[in-house]
Amino acid sequence: MTATGPRVVPAKRFWRAAGLFVAALLTTVALIYRPDLAIRVATGVVAHDICSKTFTSGFEPAAVMAETITRPGIRRIAWLLNENVNTAEKTVTASLAGILSSRAVFRNALGCVIVRNSAGSKPIEIDVAALKRARGSAPLPAMAPLAVVEPENQKLAAALDNAFAEPPSPPLRRTKAVVIVHAGKIIAERHASGIGPNTPLMGFSLTKTAVNAMLGILVQQGRLKTSDPAPIAEWRDAADPRHAITIEHLMRMSSGLDLDETGSGFDASSRNLYLESDMAVAAANAKLIAAPGSRFSYSSPSTVLLGRIIREKLGGKPEHVLEFAWRELFVPLGMDNVTLEFDQAGNLMAGSYMFASARDWARLGQLYLDDGMIGDRRILPEGWVDDSARATLGSYYGAGLWTVRSDHPWAKQWVKSGLPQDAYFGSGDLGQRIVVLPTQRLVIVRLGDAVDPNGDMPGLLRLVRETVAAVRL
Helix, strand or coil: CCCCCCCCCCHHHHHHHHHHHHHHHHHHHHHHHCHHHHHHHHHHHHHHHHHHHHHCCCCCHHHHHHHHCCCCCHHHHHHHEEEEEECCCCEEEEEECCEEEEEEEECECCCEEECCCCCCCCCECCCHHHHHHCCCCCCCCCCCCCCCCCCCCHHHHHHHHHHHCCCCCCCCCCEEEEEEEECCEEEEEEECCCCCCCCCEECCCHHHHHHHHHHHHHHHCCCCCCCCECCCHHHCCCCCHHHHCEHHHHHCCCCCECCCCCCCCCCHHHHHHHHCCCHHHHHHCCCECCCCCCCCCCCHHHHHHHHHHHHHHHCCCHHHHHHHHHHHHHHHHCCCCCEECECCCCCECCCCCEEECHHHHHHHHHHHHCCCEECCEECCCCCHHHHHCCCCCCCCECCCCEECCCCCHHHHHHHHCCCCCCCEEEEECCCEEEEEECCCCEEEEEEECCCCCCCCHHHHHHHHHHHHHHHCC
């Protein structure tokens, strides 16, 4: 017998096998994580934001694009992004080198919508002027004259200077507006160039605070109970474990549904917002991954489901939601420059995409500072505000509000950095904030396009500290 050495695999066969293995691995990863969908989320963000900020806020499309492409994730592919703004048809299309495109359409009173099919893309004519005249109660007293309110002392002026100051290098803060309200009156405000007291500005997740108020009104009117099972048709079967999800679970983002939000484009929440023509159905079909009430995880689709509950309670059409919101909330508060957006199926985009002027956002904050009262009329249930500011499951989120009334490390850090211990705030992407300071009788609104990961939170905390010190004069 002739001895032989170990068998040698020819180099070509080795590299062919290695190549097939890598190709199979990459295909498997692509099928699981679907980077094409993440890219479509990015083009959806670009198309929708340019559409809304151009045709609702009145900004220049090029300026919006320049800011949008600096956002985390999007900036990595910015060099391949293309956008086309049709001002005549009021549409915006964005793509990645001509593929994976998204198209947004302006629909007058309903703002913009990402169009995935031909349905639901036509403008819906709503007589907003008539809605503004339909006053259901005496409005909140005027917070200020029409003219911009200059700071009443030098310390407040310095606080505004610091809020608008830019660092020597990116990431930039891009503060758009600051409004400071004390004892129901604006004592200082400032707006960036091209923005005024009536300019509607995107609130992103500040929309969740407005949805919290709408729910509170329905509860006050005896039309909803937050302890009831959420009236979602897909969960009506008592044998479905999702049947145990209550309205409060959705408000507190403790439903246990597989709808976690990271903002990466790969998460269920981002894909719900930018890829689904019926966001509520997609959210309702999510599987349960934890017992309801046992796990907190931030999730905008949870608020989308709340928006569907509101819409169905009011009659089922976007018009019904708008009529209710203007009659019961916006008009009584004196919020005159508001746009609520809806998806193609008519769902309120309850987790984001409400536009309002900085003064209007301040009026919403004043409602919470006044414990749900407008004058001598209660529109939110007694205890609603404190309960909404109560932390959920050890987090620093309540219901539609973030809170320092918590033992969470972040809440403790915020207190150390200047937020009073009874403070709470609405918060949206890129640093949209409505801060309510009950003891100091202050409401502080900061709106902008800060692209750092914490949305210029250090700048906000400084603004709070300096404002509190200035008001003590």
